Amino acid sequence: MRDTAPLAFTVSDMTCGHCARTITGAVLSAYPAARVEIDLDAKRVTVVNAGDRAAVASLIEAEGYFPVDVA
Template sequence: MVLQYQVPDMTCGHCVKTITGAVTAAVPGAAVEADVANHRVTVTGTDDKFAVENAIRDAGYSPTPA
């Protein structure tokens, strides 16, 4: 399954690193791809939308399903 989120407050490489770390810690085995220019995060390897979205929020960002 592919989960995609718009994260308008993801603006730099540090944001990507923080979000990636948060998601992979919350959902081991998940793979995270981030497109800073389009503010989009794509997560594969899980179908747990709740855990992924909460991990991004807990890291300080504002995800909305894309």
């Protein structure tokens, strides 16, 4: 199931461009039509047009990061 509402996560252990590319790649591998926005300074990941919140969080976690929902 795809959700067009933005999903936002704080990923405090995302510290560099490599982290951002890894997270982006993980999300896009499962949801090629998704839009992933990364704000490294705020340590925020926003995903639009992807699966549900738990599925996207699991993709990020599988890469070794710890996403926290931003409500």
